[in-house]
Amino acid sequence: MSISVRGIRKDFGNFEALKDVDLEIPDGQLVALLGPSGSGKTTLLRIIAGLEFADCGTVQFDGTDISDQTAGERHVGFVFQHYALFRHMTVFENIAFGLRVRPRRLRPSENQIRARVQELLALIQLQNQAQRYPSQLSGGQRQRVALARALAVEPGVLLLDEPFGSLDAKVRQELRRWLRQLHDEVHITSVFVTHDQEEALEVADLVAVMNQGRIEQIGSPEDVYNHPATPFVYNFLGNVNLFHGRVDDGKAYIQETDTGNLAFVRPHLLEITRQPNGASHFRATTTHINSAGPVVKVDAVTEWGAPVHVEMSQERFHALQLAKNELVFVTPKDIAVFQKR
Amino acid sequence: MAASTQWQVQAQAAPRRGAGGLAISEPALVRWVLVGIAVVFLGMFLVLPLVVVFATAFQKGIGFYFRAFEDPDTLAAIRLTLLAAAIAVPLNVAFGIAAAWVIGKFDFLGKSLLITLIDLPFSVSPVVAGLTFVLLFGLQGLVGPWLIAHGVRVIFAVPGIVLATIFVTFPFVARELLPMIQSQGNDEEEAALTLGASGWQTFTRVTLPNVKWALIYGVILCNARAMGEFGAVSVVSGHIRGLTNTMPLHIEILYNDYQFVAAFAVASLLALLALTTLLVKSLVEWKAAQQFAAQSASDTERIQ
Numbered sequence: 001m002s003i004s005v006r007g008i009r010k011d012f013g014n015f016e017a018l019k020d021v022d023l024e025i026p027d028g029q030l031v032a033l034l035g036p037s038g039s040g041k042t043t044l045l046r047i048i049a050g051l052e053f054a055d056c057g058t059v060q061f062d063g064t065d066i067s068d069q070t071a072g073e074r075h076v077g078f079v080f081q082h083y084a085l086f087r088h089m090t091v092f093e094n095i096a097f098g099l100r101v102r103p104r105r106l107r108p109s110e111n112q113i114r115a116r117v118q119e120l121l122a123l124i125q126l127q128n129q130a131q132r133y134p135s136q137l138s139g140g141q142r143q144r145v146a147l148a149r150a151l152a153v154e155p156g157v158l159l160l161d162e163p164f165g166s167l168d169a170k171v172r173q174e175l176r177r178w179l180r181q182l183h184d185e186v187h188i189t190s191v192f193v194t195h196d197q198e199e200a201l202e203v204a205d206l207v208a209v210m211n212q213g214r215i216e217q218i219g220s221p222e223d224v225y226n227h228p229a230t231p232f233v234y235n236f237l238g239n240v241n242l243f244h245g246r247v248d249d250g251k252a253y254i255q256e257t258d259t260g261n262l263a264f265v266r267p268h269l270l271e272i273t274r275q276p277n278g279a280s281h282f283r284a285t286t287t288h289i290n291s292a293g294p295v296v297k298v299d300a301v302t303e304w305g306a307p308v309h310v311e312m313s314q315e316r317f318h319a320l321q322l323a324k325n326e327l328v329f330v331t332p333k334d335i336a337v338f339q340k341r
Numbered sequence: 342m343a344a345s346t347q348w349q350v351q352a353q354a355a356p357r358r359g360a361g362g363l364a365i366s367e368p369a370l371v372r373w374v375l376v377g378i379a380v381v382f383l384g385m386f387l388v389l390p391l392v393v394v395f396a397t398a399f400q401k402g403i404g405f406y407f408r409a410f411e412d413p414d415t416l417a418a419i420r421l422t423l424l425a426a427a428i429a430v431p432l433n434v435a436f437g438i439a440a441a442w443v444i445g446k447f448d449f450l451g452k453s454l455l456i457t458l459i460d461l462p463f464s465v466s467p468v469v470a471g472l473t474f475v476l477l478f479g480l481q482g483l484v485g486p487w488l489i490a491h492g493v494r495v496i497f498a499v500p501g502i503v504l505a506t507i508f509v510t511f512p513f514v515a516r517e518l519l520p521m522i523q524s525q526g527n528d529e530e531e532a533a534l535t536l537g538a539s540g541w542q543t544f545t546r547v548t549l550p551n552v553k554w555a556l557i558y559g560v561i562l563c564n565a566r567a568m569g570e571f572g573a574v575s576v577v578s579g580h581i582r583g584l585t586n587t588m589p590l591h592i593e594i595l596y597n598d599y600q601f602v603a604a605f606a607v608a609s610l611l612a613l614l615a616l617t618t619l620l621v622k623s624l625v626e627w628k629a630a631q632q633f634a635a636q637s638a639s640d641t642e643r644i645q
Contacts, residue, residue, distance in 0.1 A: 049535060050535075051531055051534070051535070070534070071531070071534045071535045072534055072535065072536075072537045072538065072539070075537070076535060077535070078531075078532065078535040080528050080531070080532060082528060084528035084529050084531065084532040085529075085532075086529055086532070086533075086546075086547055087529070087551065088550045088551060088553075097533070097536055097538070097546075098536035098537055098538075101533070101536065101537055101538040101539070101542045101546070102537060146532075149532075149536070150535075150536075152536075153536055153537060
C-alpha cells in the first residue's frame, strides 16, 4: 500500500511540531524517518497511524483519503517504542488480540487464530515462549512479540516508533538485520522512526531526514549520505568539518570570514601529508590521536585556530608515523558548499 | 552492580552494630522499646476493644447471643445495612472507575478541581454531610417539599440513608484506582485501538484487567465503610426502629436501652465484618504480590 502525506501541519500549543509536510512512500518500501528529537518524526508517524490528527493536510493510502478514519479503521500495524504489550496477557494472547476483537462475522475460528499465531511465533522464533508473560521476556523478545502482534491483523502498512530505541547495542544490531530480512520476505510498506543515522542508512530503502517539523531531504541512503541537499543533512549524517568561506569561479576559498558560504568536508575526505600538496591545502597542528578501532581519528588545530577532525586508515597512519603536536598539511579531497541561510 | 556489592561487604565488615550488621541497624534496646510501644499501643486501642466486644456479646451464654438476632428490629437493621451497601458500592464502583479513567487518561479544564471534590467526603465531617441532605431534601429544604408533594420521602426514609452512604463512601474506589491508572499511561490502549479494538473492548480487555487488584481493594474498603457509617446516616435516618435503622444506629439504640448483650451481639457482627474485610484485603494483597513475585522470579531465572 502506498502512503502519501500532503500539506500536514500540527501544532501543540505554541510549538509547531510539523510545518507543511509532504511525503510520498511507494508501495512495499521500507522508509526511515530520521531526525533529532523534536524534529516531528514521531508526530508524523502517529498522524499516519491515526493516533494523532493533523491540524490540516491529508493522508492517503493507495490514493484514498483516510484523514478522517480512526486508528482502527486504517488497518495499520503500529509498533511502540516501549512495546506496549498487554502485560496481563501471555505472548500467545497478545498476538491473538487483534484477531479476537474483530466483529463476530469477520472473526476467524479458534483453530484459524491458533494457526495464525503459531505461524507468527515461528516467524519471530519464539515458539517456546507462547505461554509466558511480557515481563518474563527480554527487551529484544518483547519487541519481536510487539511486531508479531502488529502483523497478526495483516495490516496494509507497518509503522514502527523508534523500534530499537530501548535495546542495548548488540541486540539492536541483530534486530535491525532481522527487520530488514523480515521486510524482504513480507514486503509490507513500512515506516520507522529513528534518531540513529547509522540505523536509518543501514536498514531503509528510503531515508527522509527531518528537522524542525520539515522534511529536509528524502532519498536512498547513498543519495542522502553522498549528496546531502542541505547543511543540516550534511551535518546530521556523520561527522563533518565546517568551514566558512567564499566560492568564486568554481574554487572555494575557505577561511574568509562572513562571505556567505559554508563548506563541509567529511573527516575521511581530508588528507594529511607531511609536505605541501599542490595549491589547495592548509596547515594544522595535531592535538590528539585516537588509533583504537578500524580508523584512526586525528584532532588538529588549523593555522587560524579552528579545530579540525581527520580520519585515516591504520595503514596510512603507520606510513605517516604521525605524533601529537606536529605541523602537517591538510588537503580536502571533496568539499560540499552551501549558501548561508 | 560492583559498587553495591562492595558496599555490602564493607557493611558486613563493620561489626557489632546490631544483630544484622547493617549500618542502619539500631542497638537491641532501642529496637525492643520501639517494638514494645507499637505492640502496647495496638493492644490497647485495637485488640482490647475487640475482645471486649466479643466478651460482652457472649456474656450470658451463646443462646442469649443468638436470641439477639431473633428480634425483628435487629433483622430489619441488618437488612437495611446490606441494602444500603448493595446500592452504594456498585454505584461508587461505576463512578470511581469513570472518574479515575477520566482523570488518569485525559487532560481537561477543572481536572484538579474534580480531584479535590472527590476527596471532599474525606475532609467534611459526616454529620455536616448528613445535615446537607436534610437541608436539601427535608421538609423545609430546597427540593424536599416538592418531592414530598409528589410522594417521595428522602429524609427519615431509606433513600436518605442510601444517599448519605453513597456520599461518605464516594472517594474509596476512585482514590485506589487513580494512581494505578495514571502510572500506566496510554500505550496499551493505543496499541489495542490500532489493532482494531473498539473503545469498549479496549476498556474491558486492557484497561480494567490492568487495574484489577486496585479495584478489588477499593471495593473492599468502600464496602466496609458503607456498612459501618454512623454520623451522616444518623442525621438523615430519624431512628425509626424496623424502618430506618441501620446496624450502627441500632447498636446505639440498644445500648441506650441498657440491652448490653444485644447491643454487643450486633456490634460483634460489624466487628466480624471488619475482620473479614481485613482478611480478604490481606488475601488480595498477597495474591497480587504473588503474581508479581512469580513474574519477577522467572525474570531472574531467565537473566541467569
